Amino acid sequence: MRIPAWQIITSTTLVAGMMVFSVSRANHPAQAAEVKNAAPYTTWSDYLGSADSAQYSALKQINKTNVSQLQQVWFYPAGENANRFGFNPLVVGNTMIVMGRQNSVVALNATTGKELWMHDNHNSRLVTHRGINYWESKDHSDRRLLTTVDNHLIALDFATGKVIETFGDHGSVDLREGLGRDPKTISQIRSGTPGRVFENLLILGSATGEAYDSPPGDLRAYDVVTGKLVWQFHTVPHPGEMGYDTWPKDAWKYIGGVNAWGEITLDAKRGIVYFPLGSPTYDFYGADRHGANLFSDCLLALDARTGKYLWHFQTTHHDLWDYDLEAAPKLMTITKDGKKIDVIAEPGKNNFLWVLDRATGKPVWPVEERPVPKSDMPGEQSWPTQPFPTHVPPFGKQMFSADDVNPYIVDPKEREEIRQKVLHARNQGLYTPPSLENTLETPGNNGGANWGSGSIDPVTNTLYVVSKNAPSMLKLASRSSREMMTGDPETLGKIVYIQNCQMCHTATLEGQPPSIPSLVDIVGRVGADRVRSIVHEGSSPMPAFPDLPPRDLSHLIAFLQNPAKANVPPDVIAALDQPKQIVKDPEGRTRYWTGYGYMNSSTGMAAIGPPWSTITAYDMNKGTIKWQIPLGGVTELEARGITGTGSFWPRGGGVVTAGGLILIGTRSDSKLHAYDKDTGKLIWETVLPAGPQGIPAVYEIGGREYVALAAQSVAEPGQKTIKPTGPETTGYYVFALPKKP
Ligand code: HEC
Numbered sequence: 130m131r132i133p134a135w136q137i138i139t140s141t142t143l144v145a146g147m148m149v150f151s152v153s154r155a156n157h158p159a160q161a162a163e164v165k166n167a168a169p170y171t172t173w174s175d176y177l178g179s180a181d182s183a184q185y186s187a188l189k190q191i192n193k194t195n196v197s198q199l200q201q202v203w204f205y206p207a208g209e210n211a212n213r214f215g216f217n218p219l220v221v222g223n224t225m226i227v228m229g230r231q232n233s234v235v236a237l238n239a240t241t242g243k244e245l246w247m248h249d250n251h252n253s254r255l256v257t258h259r260g261i262n263y264w265e266s267k268d269h270s271d272r273r274l275l276t277t278v279d280n281h282l283i284a285l286d287f288a289t290g291k292v293i294e295t296f297g298d299h300g301s302v303d304l305r306e307g308l309g310r311d312p313k314t315i316s317q318i319r320s321g322t323p324g325r326v327f328e329n330l331l332i333l334g335s336a337t338g339e340a341y342d343s344p345p346g347d348l349r350a351y352d353v354v355t356g357k358l359v360w361q362f363h364t365v366p367h368p369g370e371m372g373y374d375t376w377p378k379d380a381w382k383y384i385g386g387v388n389a390w391g392e393i394t395l396d397a398k399r400g401i402v403y404f405p406l407g408s409p410t411y412d413f414y415g416a417d418r419h420g421a422n423l424f425s426d427c428l429l430a431l432d433a434r435t436g437k438y439l440w441h442f443q444t445t446h447h448d449l450w451d452y453d454l455e456a457a458p459k460l461m462t463i464t465k466d467g468k469k470i471d472v473i474a475e476p477g478k479n480n481f482l483w484v485l486d487r488a489t490g491k492p493v494w495p496v497e498e499r500p501v502p503k504s505d506m507p508g509e510q511s512w513p514t515q516p517f518p519t520h521v522p523p524f525g526k527q528m529f530s531a532d533d534v535n536p537y538i539v540d541p542k543e544r545e546e547i548r549q550k551v552l553h554a555r556n557q558g559l560y561t562p563p564s565l566e567n568t569l570e571t572p573g574n575n576g577g578a579n580w581g582s583g584s585i586d587p588v589t590n591t592l593y594v595v596s597k598n599a600p601s602m603l604k605l606a607s608r609s610s611r612e613m614m615t616g617d618p619e620t621l622g623k624i625v626y627i628q629n630c631q632m633c634h635t636a637t638l639e640g641q642p643p644s645i646p647s648l649v650d651i652v653g654r655v656g657a658d659r660v661r662s663i664v665h666e667g668s669s670p671m672p673a674f675p676d677l678p679p680r681d682l683s684h685l686i687a688f689l690q691n692p693a694k695a696n697v698p699p700d701v702i703a704a705l706d707q708p709k710q711i712v713k714d715p716e717g718r719t720r721y722w723t724g725y726g727y728m729n730s731s732t733g734m735a736a737i738g739p740p741w742s743t744i745t746a747y748d749m750n751k752g753t754i755k756w757q758i759p760l761g762g763v764t765e766l767e768a769r770g771i772t773g774t775g776s777f778w779p780r781g782g783g784v785v786t787a788g789g790l791i792l793i794g795t796r797s798d799s800k801l802h803a804y805d806k807d808t809g810k811l812i813w814e815t816v817l818p819a820g821p822q823g824i825p826a827v828y829e830i831g832g833r834e835y836v837a838l839a840a841q842s843v844a845e846p847g848q849k850t851i852k853p854t855g856p857e858t859t860g861y862y863v864f865a866l867p868k869k870p
Contacts, residue, residue, distance in 0.1 A: 169187060170183065170185050171186070171828075171829060172220060175326075176219070176322070176323045177217065177581075177824060180325055180326070180327070180395040181395060182394040182457030182459065182460075183587065184583065184584030184585065184782060185585055185786070188827055188828075188829050189789075189834075190829070190833070192790070193789040193790065193805060197813040198867060199836070199865070199866060202863050203242035205860050206858075207230060207861065208230035209857055209859050214823070215581075215780050215823030215839055216259060216261075216839050218839070219260065220239050221272075223830055224236050224237070224239060225238070225239035225861075226263070231250065231251065232252055232253060232254065234261065235247045235290075239828065239835070240831065248290040254662045254663065254666060255280055255317060255662070257321055258321045259323065259823065261275070261276050262274065262326050263275075263287070264326045264353045272288065273285065273287055274287055275331050275353060276323065278319075279319075280303065280315070280319050282301060282333070282356065283302075284296035298356075302351060304333075304349075305318050307361065309345070314342070316675040318336070320389070324393055325402060327395055327397065327400070328433075328434070329353050330351065330352065330353065331353050332348070332402050334348060334390060334404065335389070337385050337386050337410075338667065339407070339411065339412045340676050341676055341714070341720055341722075342383070342410070345363070345365045345387060346364045346365075346385070346386055346387045347361050348429075348431065348436065362431060362438070363381070365387050365424075366381060366423065366424075368381070371423075375420040380417070380420075384418055386412075387407060387408070387425045389404040389406055389455075391405050391456060392455060392580055393405075393457070394457050394458040394459070395433060400434055401432065401433055401439060405455050405457070406425060407425065407426070407453035408448040408453050409448065411720070412448070412449075413449055413451065413603060414720070415511075416510075417718060418447070420447065421447055423443065424441055426445040426453065427442060427443045428442045428473065430473075430490060440489060441490060442485055442492075444475070445479065447511060450479070450560070450570055451478075452477060452574070452577075456475065456580060458473045458474065458475045459474045459583050460472075461587065461592065462587075464750050465493065471487040472484055472485060472486060473485050474749065478577035479559060480525040480526070480527055480572050480577045480578075483496075484518075494518065495519045495520055496517065498514035498516055499515065500514055501513070501559075502557045502561055502562055506562070515559075522754055524578070524594045524747075525572060525577060525596045525745075526737075527558055528558040529571040530551070531552045534551065534736065535547075535736060535738045536738055537771060537774075538730045540730075540731075543731060547730070551736075554567040556568075563604075563605050568602070568603045569603075570726065571600040571601075573727065575599050575670045575727060575778065576598060576599040578594055579780070581824045582596060584783050590750050591746050591749065593744055593746050593791060594747070595742065595744055595783065596743055597779065598741050598743070598775070599728075599735065599737070599778060600736070601727060603724075603726045604724075605721040605722065606723065607711045607712075607720070617694070619684075619695040619696075620694075622688025622689070622695065623688045624684075624697060625677070625685045626685060626689075627697070634647075638651075642733045643733055648689060653690075660686060664677060669780075670778070739773075742759070742761070742777070743775055744758050744783070744793075744809065756808065761775060762797070762800075763776060763798060776795035777796070777797035779796060781793075781794070781823040782824050783824070784825050784826075786827060790804065790805070791805075791806050792836055794821020796821060799816055799817050799819060799821070800816055801817060817858075817862055818858040819840035819859055820840055820842070821839065821862075822839055826838070833865055835863055835864065838862055840860070842859045
């Protein structure tokens with residue numbers, strides 16, 4: 130009998146009968162005093178609307194017939210420098226909480242947008258930027274917001290925004306502690322996504338980074354009043370814990386990741402919390418982690434009160450593709466063969482939709498293990514099979530062939546270059562393992578479903594998945610050490626740049642707008658500290674470089690400040706491909722790595738043809754696709770008369786309403802769209818002055834329904850640098866129907 134991978138730090142009572150299931154559709158957001166007695170799905174007091182992550186609103190004042198009359202009722206500016214945006218506004222009573230200027234937490238009057246208070250986070254980039262957690266005591270006297278700043282968990286007074294000093298150590302809890310690694314070596318741990326509040330607990334995941342030497346993604350629950358750790362679950366199991374035998378014996382000491390950086394879903398009625406978990410370090414090479422690697426890429430169910438293991442389902446074994454799970458798992462009650470079944474559905478980055486029985490974690494429709502191509506990397510032992518659903522169809526492409534090259538790339542020479550690259554790459558479809566040669570990954574590691582991707586209609590049992598069609602080109606190389614190199618800082622910095630940044634931001638630093646920003650004069654524009662923190666911490670989809678030594682980082686900054694001064698001799702550039710100094714892991718194995726390999730043309734167009742993003746509606750009683758549509762478009766192409774392409778890489782997702790709508794914003798056409806939830810037909814859309822990101826909030830106050838969403842000023846396609854001029858456009862746009870006269 131193995132001991133499960135959990136640990137109770139303070140004793141809590143296990144509720145008897147927890148495993149007695151009832152057929153339930155909704156887990157009400159049971160928080161705010163004002164909303165305590167509200168009907169299900171009529172408030173937005175939890176991230177994604179409700180703790181069960183439904184992204185559904187039962188409000189129907191705004192409906193198919195009148196949505197075209199929507200008007201902007203207020204705008205709240207959040208500062209043009211907001212680099213990471215897409216905050217899902219939280220609404221409690223008449224108060225809206227958003228992320229404001231310099232990543233502050235701001236309370237607004239939800240009907241007027243008037244500022245009530247602001248909590249200054251001093252422009253820290255290490256904040257939870259996609260949403261926030263709200264908690265109140267049973268008697269409503271104690272009301273708090275819980276969020277993270279600089280890798281610390283803090284509690285704010287909901288009424289004033291002031292730090293609650295009695296929480297943790299003088300108002301904060303250091304999240305780098307207790308992970309079995311030296312906290313000083315942990316550059317990032319807080320997740321950009323908020324956790325889930327359950328009773329008096331805050332359940333948290335983390336964003337550990339996925340480079341070599343990142344910390345592990347232990348799941349943790351904290352007491353919301355005291356800040357004390359209540360339970361901790363080791364996602365990379367320690368000796369004696371369940372799943373330990375799916376790793377080398379010391380892996381728990383050096384492997385990181387396997388974290389819930391995405392969205393967490395709570396089944397409040399059953400007291401169960403579900404985590405979509407990420408891949409282990411290092412994303413694309415696993416010679417130091419032979420085995421299936423539980424609980425990486427698992428949907429994991431834990432007892433929300435104790436952290437006790439209930440079940441898991443692994444969607445990719447021994448991940449070599451960065452096929453993290455991060456979209457919120459969706460809870461539904463379907464009718465299959467005349468029987469009601471409580472299910473949990475999880476869309477993945479690999480374009481599969483996993484539908485499991487919520488009680489057991491077993492697939493509702495068949496899933497079979499199929500042989501997949503074997504890796505030929507030195508020391509690698511790729512897993513021989515991967516799970517494939519045989520009934521539920523995938524929601525996107527799993528192969529990029531030479532015929533699929535984007536026909537809208539204007540230069541025929543460039544189109545042909547991409548075609549040749551695709552033709553000559555290793556390309557055996559899904560699960561082609563990365564190698565020393567160009568290897569196509571379809572869907573790519575920035576493709577498929579991601580945070581915010583799912584929304585449900587509990588009335589019709591439809592699940593809507595937003596997904597991105599974005600292949601990657603991977604090529605592993607041994608890591609070289611630059612420690613031995615000498616030269617002036619700009620030259621050394623250029624070498625760092627060539628090895629880490631150039632594949633995306635290009636040799637001229639101009640980037641690939643609109644998806645990859647220009648770094649021309651970036652230090653002048655945003656400051657060295659900000660560049661440092663972006664590099665250290667990443668800025669999704671840009672990967673983090675937490676293990677880039679400070680010396681390299683200083684050289685990099687020097688180079689970015691003065692690129693003209695760098696003088697890298699051609700033979701050094703040539704030698705970068707054949708490094709003498711190879712970085713080894715503690716066992717003496719070479720550390721291989723690759724860029725994330727986003728495939729774009731020189732003008733920032735996708736290498737693959739449209740649709741670049743879609744909404745897929747699944748009939749969950751049958752496990753089949755009802756319809757699929759391209760989601761939005763691209764301004765630059767629409768100007769050329771090319772529509773229906775789908776937007777470039779949407780970040781976030783939509784909300785389904787009882788008014789019959791899917792409300793969703795997309796960045797590359799700066800639009801808020803309203804689709805018919807039954808047919809996928811576009812009913813109405815409007816152009817915003819900025820590009821929407823994240824997930825809208827749908828709420829009602831005083832009998833009026835509102836839709837709020839975040840949008841960020843974006844570079845126009847083809848524009849090399851972002852230089853905002855004129856009025857501020859980054860912020861929160863709030864819509865409602867005109868007031869009846
Ligand atoms: C895999 C592609 C990729 C790589 C590699 C990459 N970046 Fe980025 N970078 C991006 C993307 C995409 C963004 C935009 C992120 C966003 O919108 O938040 C970005 C944003 C940035 C920004 C913010 C720009 C702004 O206008 O605020 C900086 C600074 C930056 N990157 C620096 C670097 C440096 C330095 C490196 C190398 C150490 C690097 N990046 C490597 C893709 C990449």
